Amino acid sequence: MATVELRFSALPEHVRTARLVAAAVARRAGVDESILDEVRLAVGEACSRAVGLHRGSGVDQPVRVVLVEDEKKFSIEVGDAVPEGAVSAGAPGEEAGEESEMGLAVISGLVDDLEVSSGEEGGTIRMTWPVTPASLLP
Amino acid sequence: MDLSLSTRTVGDRTIVDVGGEIDVYTAPKLREQLVELVNDGSYHLVVDMEGVDFLDSTGLGVLVGGLKRVRAHEGSLRLVCNQERILKIFRITGLTKVFPIHTSVEEAVAATD
Numbered sequence: 001m002a003t004v005e006l007r008f009s010a011l012p013e014h015v016r017t018a019r020l021v022a023a024a025v026a027r028r029a030g031v032d033e034s035i036l037d038e039v040r041l042a043v044g045e046a047c048s049r050a051v052g053l054h055r056g057s058g059v060d061q062p063v064r065v066v067l068v069e070d071e072k073k074f075s076i077e078v079g080d081a082v083p084e085g086a087v088s089a090g091a092p093g094e095e096a097g098e099e100s101e102m103g104l105a106v107i108s109g110l111v112d113d114l115e116v117s118s119g120e121e122g123g124t125i126r127m128t129w130p131v132t133p134a135s136l137l138p
Numbered sequence: 139m140d141l142s143l144s145t146r147t148v149g150d151r152t153i154v155d156v157g158g159e160i161d162v163y164t165a166p167k168l169r170e171q172l173v174e175l176v177n178d179g180s181y182h183l184v185v186d187m188e189g190v191d192f193l194d195s196t197g198l199g200v201l202v203g204g205l206k207r208v209r210a211h212e213g214s215l216r217l218v219c220n221q222e223r224i225l226k227i228f229r230i231t232g233l234t235k236v237f238p239i240h241t242s243v244e245e246a247v248a249a250t251d
Contacts, residue, residue: 012161012162012163013163015161015162015163016159016161016163019161019192037223040192041192041194041227044161044162044192044194045194045195048161048162048194048195048196051162052162099195099196099199102195102198102199102231103194103195103196105195105231106194106195106198106227106230106231109230109231110230
């Protein structure tokens with residue numbers, strides 16, 4: 001099992017960097033080319049959502065992205081540091097909440113193996129894709 | 139790649155050529171452009187997405203916002219897109235039913251209903 005971990009300040013301009021890193025690691029891990037676009041989009045959505053949550057609740061810790069390469073699967077975990085229920089209703093805008101929901105809707109449409117959890121330490125979105133074992137590659 | 143935006147007029151339609159990536163960072167620029175066009179009285183918009191490499195839900199939100207604005211003036215917002223990876227995002231969110239999506243600018247300009 002190999003991992004790549006990335007932490008970035010909750011700024012919209014860094015979401016693209018996270019997408020690029022995730023796509024590069026996924027490709028290396030053997031994720032099929034045909035689903036790399038989905039990986040890129042899903043990780044972007046998860047990071048945008050985390051950035052929105054951090055900014056909306058004034059959390060200044062970084063957003064965490066952990067990419068885990070396994071024999072048969074590739075997982076991406078995007079963690080925010082916003083405790084459950086800390087995003088106050090009606091705070092910097094309902095719109096942020098709506099965008100976050102739309103992001104989740106896109107992720108659940110894209111990723112079959114998805115776990116969304118939240119707790120006192122913050123929330124996590126874990127997405128998993130199958131990989132093509134190197135021995136099976138032509 | 140950043141976002142590129144340019145506008146031109148064909149008859150009573152305003153074409154917005156979009157290129158690059160529309161995401162949480164760049165979507166506000168597209169929102170500003172659409173708001174500005176509507177404020178200046180352009181209510182029939184065609185957004186050409188053929189040069190778009192990446193679109194996420196923030197971008198979708200901006201397009202829906204644009205549609206809402208032009209509809210308030212009985213206008214229209216049509217999209218031009220042939221790229222499967224972009225069309226897929228419209229499909230999984232059900233927005234293919236909300237936006238008229240055309241295969242060319244000419245087709246979008248000629249469309250009336």
